[in-house]
Structure formats: structure tokens, C-alpha cells
Amino acid sequence: MSDGIRTPDGGAGVEVIGSRSKRLTGERPMEGVTPDSLLALHAAGYRTVIERLGAGSVLDVGCGQGFESARFLADDRSVVGIDYNHDAVAFARSRWAGSGLSVGQMNALSLGLAGARFDWACSSHLIEHFDDPEGHVRELARVLADDGTAFFLTPNAPADFENPFHIHLFEPDELRALLRRHFHRVTVQGLDPIPEVKADFTARRVKANKVLRLDVLKLRHRIPRAWYIAAYTRMLPVAYKLMARGDSGGMTGITADDFSVTDQLDTTTMVLFATGSHPRRDG
Numbered sequence: 001m002s003d004g005i006r007t008p009d010g011g012a013g014v015e016v017i018g019s020r021s022k023r024l025t026g027e028r029p030m031e032g033v034t035p036d037s038l039l040a041l042h043a044a045g046y047r048t049v050i051e052r053l054g055a056g057s058v059l060d061v062g063c064g065q066g067f068e069s070a071r072f073l074a075d076d077r078s079v080v081g082i083d084y085n086h087d088a089v090a091f092a093r094s095r096w097a098g099s100g101l102s103v104g105q106m107n108a109l110s111l112g113l114a115g116a117r118f119d120w121a122c123s124s125h126l127i128e129h130f131d132d133p134e135g136h137v138r139e140l141a142r143v144l145a146d147d148g149t150a151f152f153l154t155p156n157a158p159a160d161f162e163n164p165f166h167i168h169l170f171e172p173d174e175l176r177a178l179l180r181r182h183f184h185r186v187t188v189q190g191l192d193p194i195p196e197v198k199a200d201f202t203a204r205r206v207k208a209n210k211v212l213r214l215d216v217l218k219l220r221h222r223i224p225r226a227w228y229i230a231a232y233t234r235m236l237p238v239a240y241k242l243m244a245r246g247d248s249g250g251m252t253g254i255t256a257d258d259f260s261v262t263d264q265l266d267t268t269t270m271v272l273f274a275t276g277s278h279p280r281r282d283g
Contacts, residue, residue, distance in 0.1 A: 036254040037193070037200050041271065042125065044259035045153040045191060046071055048273060049122050052151070053077065056119030059143060061108050061136075062126040066092030070101050072122070080118075082106050109135045113143045121150040128154045128166045134178060141182040141279035149277035150183070153191065158267035161205050162212065164229050172265050175274050183276030190262045190269035197258045201270065 046068045055076035060069040063081030065088050072079045080102045083089050092103040106112045108126065121140045127133045140150045157169035170178075172188045179186040192198070220228050261273055 035200075035204065036250060036252040037197055037204075040197075040254045040256050040258060041191070041193070042068070044256035045124050045271065045273070046122075047256050048153075048191060048261055049124070049151045052149075052275070053120055057117065059113075059118045059121040059140075061111075061121065061123050061140065063092060063103065064088050066096050066101055066103055068124070069103075070096055070099060073100050078102075080104065082108070082111065084108065109139060111139050111143055115142050116145050116148075117143050119145055119148050121148070123150065124153045125155070127152055128169055131167045133168050133170075134181070137178060137182050137276070141276070144279050146281070147278060149275060152179070152272075152274040152276070154272050154274075156190065156265070156267075156269045156272050159270050161208060164225070170272060172272060175272055179274055179276040182280055184278040184280060186274065186276050188265075188272060188274045190265045191259055191271040191273045192262050192269050193254075193259045197254055198268070198270070200252070200254065 050071060053072065053074075055074075056078075058072045058077055058079045060072060060079065060081045063069040063083045064085075066081050069079055069081035069092070078100065081092060082104045083092070084105065084107055086105055089103050089105040092101070096103070104112075108123075109130065109132065121144055123136065123140060127136055130136055137150075137152075144150060152175070154170055154175070155166065157171045160166060160169055172190075176186055176188045179188075193201070220231075262269070265272075
């Protein structure tokens with residue numbers, strides 16, 4: 001019997017079933033609520049992928065409502081977005097009907113897609129939501145053409161803040177080793193903001209840590225996980241409003257242009273940007 005819960009619509013999130021996180025829902029950024037810096041970080045990740053795309057077919061896994069997937073569209077590219085959440089998929093199909101974006105509902109650990117079908121794949125802030133992230137990487141490698149490329153964006157473990165949706169966080173060497181088991185060519189870089197924006201993230205983390213310290217007995221880790229996730233889901237928008245007033249709705253001026261790719265990785269690098277190309281077919 002499962003003790004699964006479902007979380008609200010959004011970017012990458014999970015439905016937890018027992019100790020396994022398999023279903024992708026929840027934890028989606030919300031314009032006007034989520035701080036500008038977080039929205040900019042996600043937008044910068046997609047921009048970084050777009051800058052590296054060529055012609056061909058693109059798969060966007062965890063596409064949500066399709067807003068970012070639609071950015072991949074071009075005269076020489078076809079785009080397929082997939083998400084587990086029915087409501088998100090229904091919205092995406094309605095919103096982008098006639099645009100050339102195709103959307104399907106399926107599990108990112110078991111894609112109902114033919115092998116060697118896509119030239120490009122994007123997994124943005126998704127891989128950290130699985131306790132079996134290798135299954136996700138294996139599936140992307142399977143559906144890519146022999147010369148295909150997959151892009152992965154995920155928080156850098158030392159720089160991430162406590163989040164019950166983040167099941168498996170990576171440091172650069174671990175992510176590199178995982179991708180090398182499934183791709184012949186692998187690079188791991190970072191995505192980091194300018195110092196002023198990084199200070200914004202740090203200030204918000206300090207505020208959040210003060211709130212967490214109120215849980216002296218660490219009850220959030222003792223109650224059933226489903227309860228913790230349900231509480232987190234409901235309280236996060238409230239916390240943003242109380243702790244980050246003036247930090248959302250475009251009031252800060254922070255945009256994707258404040259983020260750039262770097263080869264200099266350390267414990268403060270916010271996001272890992274990894275590329276795997278030429279999938280292995282040796283089992």
C-alpha cells in the first residue's frame with residue numbers, strides 16, 4: 001500500500017510513494033511569488049541550453065506548463081515536452097496548440113518513447129528528485145540518437161538549501177561519474193550569478209535558517225515524510241511572501257542575464273550544468 005501524496009503543479013517536483021520518488025509534480029516556480037532570483041536562475045538554465053542547440057528534435061523532460069519548452073522551438077527544430085502531471089500537460093497542450101510544441105504525459109523513469117529518436121534532450125532541475133537518478137539518465141541516453149546530446153541542470157549539493165523534494169543532490173565528481181556510465185563525452189560546468197545576486201541568495205538562506213532553528217527538536221524529520229512535504233508545499237508561498245517581500249514580481253531587476261556558465265566550480269557554485277553526448281550502447 002502506498003502513502004503517496006501529490007503536490008501542486010509546477011516545475012520539477014515529486015509524488016512520494018513509500019521511500020521511492022517516482023512521479024513528477026509540484027514545487028513549481030510561481031511568477032509574482034517565487035523570488036526573482038530563482039525565476040532568473042531557471043530562465044538562465046534554459047537559455048544556456050538554447051545557446052547550445054542545433055537543428056533536429058528536442059525532448060524536454062519535466063516540461064510543466066510548457067513555457068520554457070516553447071523557447072526551444074525554431075524553424076529547424078521540433079520539440080516534445082513530457083511531464084507526469086495531468087493538469088500541467090493539459091494546460092500545455094491547450095496553451096501551445098498550433099505552435100509546433102507536442103506534449104505528452106509520462107514518467108521520466110520510464111519514457112514511452114522509441115529509442116534513438118531525439119537529437120537533443122533537456123533535464124532541468126529534475127534529476128535531484130529521484131532516489132534512482134541513474135534510471136533517469138539511462139532513459140535519456142536510450143531515447144537519444146547515437147550522436148545525440150543531453151543537458152542536465154541540478155543544484156550543486158554543497159550550495160543547496162534544505163528541500164524535501166530534493167532526494168539526491170550531486171557534487172560535480174559524482175554527477176560526472178554517473179553521466180560517464182551512459183555517455184561517451186561528458187562535461188560538467190557551473191551556472192552562477194554575479195556577486196550581487198549571489199548575495200541575494202545568501203541573505204535569503206540566512207533568513208530561512210533562522211526559521212528552521214525554531215524547530216529545535218527537528219520534528220520535520222521525525223514526522224511522516226508525506227506530512228513534511230505537504231506542510232512544505234503549503235508553507236513555501238507564504239514564506240516567500242513574508243521573508244522575501246520586494247524580492248518578486250520583477251521588483252529586484254534580477255534577470256537571466258545576471259547568470260553565466262563557469263568552469264570554476266567550488267562549494268558555493270549554485271547550479272551544475274552537465275552535458276552528455278554520444279550515448280553508450282554497450283549495455
